[in-house]
Each structure stands twice: as structure tokens, then as C-alpha cells.
Amino acid sequence: MAKRKERIDRGIKVRSESIYALASWEEIAYLVGPRSLLIGGMLLMPLILLNSPYWGRVFLSVCIFACLAIAFDFLANVVGLVCLGGAFFYGVGSYASAIINTKLGLPPLLSIPLGTVSGAVICTALIYPCLPLRGIYFAIVTLMYPLLMTRVIEAADIFGGTEGFRGIDGFGSPIIESYALVAVLLLGLFALRRFLAEDPGLVIRAVKENDQSVRASGISVAWIKTQAVFIASLFGCFAGAYYVHMYKNVGISSFALDLSIMPIAAAVIGGTGLIGALIGAILLVPLSEFLRDFGTLRIVVYSLVLMGFVIFRSEGLMNYAVRKYQQFERWVEV
Amino acid sequence: MAPMIEVRGLSKHFGGVKALEQVSFDINKGDIFGIIGPNGSGKTTLINCLTGFLKPTSGTVRYLDRDITGLAPHKVARMGIARTFQIMRPYFSMPAYKNLVIPLFSPRARKIGGWRGGGKHGDRNTVAIDILEELGFERDSRVPFKTAGTLPTGYLKRLELGRCLALRPDVIICDEVFSGLSASEIASLIPLLRKLHEQGITLLMVEHRLKELFSLTNRVMALSYGEKITEGDSADVIEHPKVREAYLGSEESV
Numbered sequence: 001m002a003k004r005k006e007r008i009d010r011g012i013k014v015r016s017e018s019i020y021a022l023a024s025w026e027e028i029a030y031l032v033g034p035r036s037l038l039i040g041g042m043l044l045m046p047l048i049l050l051n052s053p054y055w056g057r058v059f060l061s062v063c064i065f066a067c068l069a070i071a072f073d074f075l076a077n078v079v080g081l082v083c084l085g086g087a088f089f090y091g092v093g094s095y096a097s098a099i100i101n102t103k104l105g106l107p108p109l110l111s112i113p114l115g116t117v118s119g120a121v122i123c124t125a126l127i128y129p130c131l132p133l134r135g136i137y138f139a140i141v142t143l144m145y146p147l148l149m150t151r152v153i154e155a156a157d158i159f160g161g162t163e164g165f166r167g168i169d170g171f172g173s174p175i176i177e178s179y180a181l182v183a184v185l186l187l188g189l190f191a192l193r194r195f196l197a198e199d200p201g202l203v204i205r206a207v208k209e210n211d212q213s214v215r216a217s218g219i220s221v222a223w224i225k226t227q228a229v230f231i232a233s234l235f236g237c238f239a240g241a242y243y244v245h246m247y248k249n250v251g252i253s254s255f256a257l258d259l260s261i262m263p264i265a266a267a268v269i270g271g272t273g274l275i276g277a278l279i280g281a282i283l284l285v286p287l288s289e290f291l292r293d294f295g296t297l298r299i300v301v302y303s304l305v306l307m308g309f310v311i312f313r314s315e316g317l318m319n320y321a322v323r324k325y326q327q328f329e330r331w332v333e334v
Numbered sequence: 335m336a337p338m339i340e341v342r343g344l345s346k347h348f349g350g351v352k353a354l355e356q357v358s359f360d361i362n363k364g365d366i367f368g369i370i371g372p373n374g375s376g377k378t379t380l381i382n383c384l385t386g387f388l389k390p391t392s393g394t395v396r397y398l399d400r401d402i403t404g405l406a407p408h409k410v411a412r413m414g415i416a417r418t419f420q421i422m423r424p425y426f427s428m429p430a431y432k433n434l435v436i437p438l439f440s441p442r443a444r445k446i447g448g449w450r451g452g453g454k455h456g457d458r459n460t461v462a463i464d465i466l467e468e469l470g471f472e473r474d475s476r477v478p479f480k481t482a483g484t485l486p487t488g489y490l491k492r493l494e495l496g497r498c499l500a501l502r503p504d505v506i507i508c509d510e511v512f513s514g515l516s517a518s519e520i521a522s523l524i525p526l527l528r529k530l531h532e533q534g535i536t537l538l539m540v541e542h543r544l545k546e547l548f549s550l551t552n553r554v555m556a557l558s559y560g561e562k563i564t565e566g567d568s569a570d571v572i573e574h575p576k577v578r579e580a581y582l583g584s585e586e587s588v
Binding site: 199200202203206209210213214216217218219220221 | 385406409411416419427428435437440442500501
């Protein structure tokens with residue numbers, strides 16, 4: 001007898017979608033539980049790790065990579081621009097913030113937002129000429145951007161050349177240091193998700209689905225893409241701007257290839273939907289720390305994990321978990 | 335009165351292929367203007383050149399006395415020329431009415447619908463559903479709320495028209511709206527198009543289905559191999575020897 005797997009929405013999922021969502025504590029918990037677990041966990045983590053500075057730093061790295069992964073996921077899966085040059089956003093943001101801090105003497109709590117916004121403006125302006133490119137061509141060109149920047153800085157010996165520069169102000173208190181990052185990450189993430197769920201966000205999603213119809217609707221696709229790149233740059237530049245104040249120096253390693261590739265891996269593992277990018281970073285960054293014990297084999301183990309995910313769980317962990325949470329499966333005879 | 339759309343000497347060459355060669359015609363306000371021609375005669379290329387999706391090699395397109403040759407597609411649409419696509423291009427993953435919310439975000443719809451200052455005709459979703467209802471998406475059976483990807487072809491064709499209407503256009507260019515539809519679906523579409531025409535929208539219809547087209551209009555132009563063969567009353571056009579040759583082959587070769 002042939003059988004096939006059937007997926008059915010759980011009753012509680014269907015009930016909590018309707019206006020009766022607040023009828024019972026069970027349903028409220030079903031809806032709010034996973035979100036509050038994630039948000040609460042992120043907010044508590046800095047306090048839990050207060051006494052272990054090493055893992056505290058690892059947690060902050062998680063947040064930084066999460067920002068970059070969100071930027072990638074947003075551009076690739078929402079707008080349809082596969083940007084392989086996340087390090088470009090990161091590097092421009094770090095140099096912008098470092099220059100604002102050292103040259104203008106502004107404190108980190110001012111230089112980070114200013115660095116983020118001015119960096120995002122610069123990134124958007126530099127990527128603008130490539131926006132008509134599609135698919136793999138856009139990916140290749142954006143991959144070149146960070147590589148180009150390192151060579152320009154080296155060759156022209158600007159911004160401290162290969163040395164970079166030091167003497168950047170830190171945050172002072174580790175609590176401010178951690179919460180500044182976690183709060184901005186969570187706010188940015190949920191604000192972006194909300195924006196995309198509303199009607200103005202619909203226009204951005206439409207560009208990926210069908211840009212010809214968007215054009216025929218009297219909307220400039222180039223302008224929508226420009227806005228999207230600006231939003232993604234904000235995330236990437238913030239990560240970079242924050243990082244320079246954490247480690248108090250900046251150099252051409254801010255444009256390193258790792259910073260482009262790792263976030264993509266995180267987005268692949270986590271799956272689409274922005275929160276997946278955060279989940280991916282939460283798993284991937286500590287994993288790569290554990291793997292330090294393997295020495296040079298680290299990258300092999302790392303690659304195997306990635307390959308495993310791409311082959312066996314290509315939908316990403318987040319989507320897998322959501323499916324299990326909302327639906328049950330059973331075998332039925334056909 | 336000057337024509338609404340004035341096309342003069344329009345040519346489009348793809349390398350050595352002359353998809354359009356020196357095509358000229360006028361469309362007056364309130365017309366239903368039909369363009370016929372066999373496969374590969376350049377009908378869709380002509381539409382793409384009019385709406386900015388392709389830049390013509392030479393020639394001019396004037397709309398309301400303004401030169402719009404080679405203007406970007408979104409700018410053409412903002413001036414009030416909407417178009418449907420022969421291969422329907424809805425946003426498959428979205429509910430049908432959200433397909434119309436997107437054009438309602440265009441500057442043209444914003445200005446006419448008054449959304450810049452709060453919205454005088456209700457919010458976009460309401461407007462979108464109203465337009466769809468006019469096009470025969472039964473609100474009671476919740477058709478406007480169904481995902482576009484699950485709708486049958488007849489609805490998708492009307493969804494394309496809805497996307498045009500959301501722009502509050504002066505002209506709608508229909509690229510083979512009747513193709514792929516059953517006789518009964520066509521029969522329900524014709525009164526809709528007539529209604530749009532009565533509302534003052536100028537229609538340019540590119541069609542394969544001559545009988546259905548001729549029930550709407552008798553101003554027709556025929557294309558063959560990118561060149562304009564003839565233009566005029568539908569009965570004369572269909573009797574024109576060159577048109578017969580283009581559709582049926584010449585008598586010598588039979």
C-alpha cells in the first residue's frame with residue numbers, strides 16, 4: 001500500500017491566528033513563547049556571560065555576524081539582490097565610525113550612529129551603478145567591492161594604510177557595550193520584519209517576485225533597490241562601526257573575505273526570514289570558536305557542517321523549526 | 335484635435351533582424367484601436383517600444399503632444415499609459431488584492447488617490463478590493479483574498495487589467511488579453527473592456543482573436559514582418575490581399 005506524508009496545521013496554530021487568539025493562556029503562550037524566548041535570551045545573555053569575558057566577546061561577535069547575516073538575507077531573499085560583499089558594508093562602517101571618533105573627537109555613542117548612516121550613504125552611492133545588474137553578475141561585482149577597497153587603501157596609503165589606526169575610544173562599561181549592540185540588533189531586526197509585513201514593504205518584495213510588473217506600475221525599480229541597499233548597508237555599517245569601538249582599532253582586515261562569507265553561511269543555516277539569519281549566527285559563531293581546538297582542520301569540519309545543511313536541510317533551521325512547531329505530520333494511505 | 339498617441343516611423347532592429355520597420359499610426363482619445371498580425375509580426379515589440387520596455391532604433395512616439403520615445407517604463411506608466419503582459423505577470427505569492435496595492439504606491443496613484451495627505455478614498459486595500467470587484471472578483475466568495483498563484487487564467491487576465499486600473503490610466507495597452515481563454519471567459523471579458531472604454535479609457539488592443547476583437551472595434555491596423563500593411567475599417571482590413579497573404583499564405587504557394 002503506497003503511503004505519503006501529510007502535513008496538517010496544529011489546532012492551536014489555527015485558533016491563535018484568529019481573533020480569539022487571546023482566549024486562553026495556552027494560546028497566548030503558544031504565540032508569544034518562541035519570540036520571548038529569543039528576545040529574553042538575547043537580553044539576558046550579556047548578564048549571564050558577565051564573568052567570562054571571552055564568551056562575552058563571542059556573544060558580541062554573534063550579534064555582529066547576525067547584523068551582517070540579516071543584511072545578506074534581506075537583500076538576497078527579500079529584494080533578490082545576492083550581495084556577496086557584506087564585508088564592504090562592514091569595512092566602510094568601521095572606517096567611517098573610526099574617522100568620526102578620532103578626527104572629530106565624538107564619543108562612541110555618537111560616532112556609531114553617525115558612522116552607520118554616513119557609511120550607509122557611501123555604500124549605497126558606490127553600489128548604485130551596479131543595481132541594473134542581475135543575479136550572478138551583481139553577486140560577482142559586489143564580491144569585488146571589499147577586495148577593491150583593501151587594495152585602494154594599501155596602494156594609496158590612505159586611512160592609515162596597511163596599519164590602520166588605533167586609539168579609538170571604547171565604551172567604558174561592559175554593560176553599555178553589550179546592550180548597545182543587543183538592543184540595536186533586536187530593534188533593527190523586528191522593525192525590518194514589521195516594515196516588510198506592511199504594505200510599503202510589499203513593494204520591496206514585489207521587486208524580487210516580478211520587477212517588470214513593478215516597472216509597468218509606475219514605480220522605479222532602481223529607486224526601490226537603492227532604498228533596499230541603504231537599509232541593508234545600515235545593518236552592515238552598524239556592525240562595523242560597533243566593532244571598531246569594541247576592539248579600539250581598525251585596519252584593512254575590516255574588509256576580509258570571512259566577513260562576507262560567514263554571514264552568508266549563517267543565513268543559509270538559519271534559513272530565510274531574517275530571524276533565521278540571527279539563529280544561524282547564534283549557532284555558527286560559537287561553533288567556529290569550539291572548532292579552534294581542531295587547528296587547521298577547523299575549516300574542514302566547518303565546511304562539512306555547511307554542506308550537510310545545504311544538502312539535508314536546505315530550507316534552513318528556522319523554517320524547519322517553524323514547520324514542526326505549527327504542523328504535525330502523519331502517514332496516510334493513498 | 336491632435337491625436338492622443340502619435341507614432342511616426344518607429345523601427346526596432348535586433349542586430350540584423352528588423353522586428354519593426356517604419357511603423358506610423360495615430361490613436362485618438364476614446365478610441366479602441368486594434369493591432370493584428372500573425373506570430374512574429376512585431377506586435378509585442380511595438381508595445382514594448384511604446385511603453386519604454388524597449389528603446390526603439392529610430393522613430394518617435396508622442397503622447398499628449400509630449401515626446402515619450404525611449405522614456406523609462408515607470409515614467410511612461412506615470413503619464414497614464416498602463417499595459418498588460420501577454421505572459422501574465424502577477425505577484426504569484428501575494429493575495430490577489432495585494433497585487434493592486436503595489437501600483438497604488440506609484441506617484442501617479444498617490445496623487446490621484448490622495449494618499450499623500452491621508453487618503454480620501456479609503457485605504458489602499460479597500461480601493462484595491464473595490465477595483466477587483468468591478469472586474470468580477472466576487473468579494474462574497476473571497477476571490478480577491480486568494481493567493482494569485484492559485485487563480486485560474488481568466489482571473490489572472492483580469493488581475494492584469496486591475497493592475498492597470500489601479501494606476502488610473504488614460505490609456506490601457508492590452509497585449510493579447512484573449513489568448514489562452516475559453517469562449518465563455520472571453521464572453522465575460524468583452525463587456526468589461528467595453529465598460530472601461532465607456533469610462534473614458536482609450537484602449538489599444540493587440541490581438542490574435544480577430545472575431546472577438548472586431549466585436550469591440552472596427553479601427554484596426556495590420557502588421558506583418560514588422561511592417562504596417564494597412565489600417566482602417568476591420569472589414570476592409572480583413573479583405574486586404576496582403577493581410578490574407580500574411581495569415582493564410584499567398585495563392586501562388588498553395
